[in-house]
Amino acid sequence: MNTIGECIYVERKFRFTEEFAMQLDKKDELAQFRKRFYIPEHIIYMDGNSLGLLSVDAEETLMRVVNEYKLLGINGWMGGSTPWFTFAEELGNQQTVLVGADKGEVIVHGSTTMNLHNLIASFFQPTRIKNKILIDELNFPSDKYAVESQLILRGLEPSSHLKIVKSSDGVTINESEIINEMSEDVALVLLPSVLYRSGQLLDMELLTTEAHKRQIFIGFDCSHSVGAVPHHLSKWGVDFAVWCNYKYLNSGPGGTASLYVNKRHSDKMPGLWGWWGYNKEKQFDMNLEFEPAPDSGKWQISTVNLFSAAPLEGSLNIFLEAGIENIRKKSIGQTEYMIYLVKELLSGEPYNVSIVTPLDADKRGGHVALSHNEAIRINEALKERDVIPDFRYPNIIRLAPVALYTTYLEIWTVVQHLKSIIDTQEYKQFSNKRTTVS
Numbered sequence: 001m002n003t004i005g006e007c008i009y010v011e012r013k014f015r016f017t018e019e020f021a022m023q024l025d026k027k028d029e030l031a032q033f034r035k036r037f038y039i040p041e042h043i044i045y046m047d048g049n050s051l052g053l054l055s056v057d058a059e060e061t062l063m064r065v066v067n068e069y070k071l072l073g074i075n076g077w078m079g080g081s082t083p084w085f086t087f088a089e090e091l092g093n094q095q096t097v098l099v100g101a102d103k104g105e106v107i108v109h110g111s112t113t114m115n116l117h118n119l120i121a122s123f124f125q126p127t128r129i130k131n132k133i134l135i136d137e138l139n140f141p142s143d144k145y146a147v148e149s150q151l152i153l154r155g156l157e158p159s160s161h162l163k164i165v166k167s168s169d170g171v172t173i174n175e176s177e178i179i180n181e182m183s184e185d186v187a188l189v190l191l192p193s194v195l196y197r198s199g200q201l202l203d204m205e206l207l208t209t210e211a212h213k214r215q216i217f218i219g220f221d222c223s224h225s226v227g228a229v230p231h232h233l234s235k236w237g238v239d240f241a242v243w244c245n246y247k248y249l250n251s252g253p254g255g256t257a258s259l260y261v262n263k264r265h266s267d268k269m270p271g272l273w274g275w276w277g278y279n280k281e282k283q284f285d286m287n288l289e290f291e292p293a294p295d296s297g298k299w300q301i302s303t304v305n306l307f308s309a310a311p312l313e314g315s316l317n318i319f320l321e322a323g324i325e326n327i328r329k330k331s332i333g334q335t336e337y338m339i340y341l342v343k344e345l346l347s348g349e350p351y352n353v354s355i356v357t358p359l360d361a362d363k364r365g366g367h368v369a370l371s372h373n374e375a376i377r378i379n380e381a382l383k384e385r386d387v388i389p390d391f392r393y394p395n396i397i398r399l400a401p402v403a404l405y406t407t408y409l410e411i412w413t414v415v416q417h418l419k420s421i422i423d424t425q426e427y428k429q430f431s432n433k434r435t436t437v438s
């Protein structure tokens, strides 16, 4: 199981009145965290799975580091209140609770795709028998690009060395279909924890066990699950993982990413070496012989990007205070409530909104994906009504109620907007052309 237990979380008896939404907010034990965030004025923000909002806490740690730079100059490396020199290690250790890792297994570094490159470069060691990488057809394109270019660097043709698991319905993937593709020639499997369009949460434990039975390494891109779903990466035995910190973890646009490598791989060398991966005790000896850090710190390539990592410190404090299990509990309650409202108010004629996200809470990440033939225009109409949704081509609207700052009343209001946009056919005023960033 990816999550804790069966659906103990869920408030089964919902009602569709506004009053009921307000009652849910009153009973919400995490409600006090909303005021720690800057919510854009008059806006209902449903896009925290793409870019989480700024918190007062994250702003404080960012401004603290800016100020340390102002006052200390280079002395900030050792003299910062969290010393800059070990900032990435410190934040990595703080994140271990969110992903179920041991100290030293997580490091905050670079970007998701760059970390993925480095980890594939380490873990993909093709042999005569095992020389293929297995991915799925619904993964984030960047992950596929990284895998393809890593194959090409090894002189291997993606057309013959990349195996891609197909989705039978175009939005979800059955774990058994992935396991069926774990053939003898596969050396490495790379999968998302949560599929970015449909929001399906894969069973990482099962997939890891099955990969290991076949002597296959397995890595997960957890960009859409960290901060929304509890993980037990070490207990499950996952070989490696990457994730970005600017989605549910609210570290700011382009904020520094993270990587995890299971400590049983402590003898592995990084695929790409750089001086920031050096054993910290001796880094400034400036030896020409590369001596890697003893833990996941060795996968760092360059100097920690302080200003892109600093907001994460404040943001993580909120997660540690709220507790990831409590966040998951509320998140499931909120997505369950949203699904209930959509089913109740928007299924059938003339609405025809369908729910793409798995209805089983254990198979769901933090967002709800809806599909509709007019999704592009409905999405535009929502924006006009001061809702920030998220559109994914060709016909999916993603809505992410974020446990730390979304209210039940906001969820109720968004569903009312959808209803009225379709009732009045208001969406017909909008173009069905895509915008550049969504």
Ligand SMILES: *Cc1c(COP(=O)(O)O)cnc(C)c1O
Residues within 6 Å of the ligand: 111, 112, 113, 114, 140, 142, 143, 192, 196, 221, 223, 224, 244, 257
């Ligand atoms: C958001 C996201 C990324 C982001 O990649 P960057 O290299 O950090 O820009 C990568 N993978 C997945 C699955 C994502 O959802």
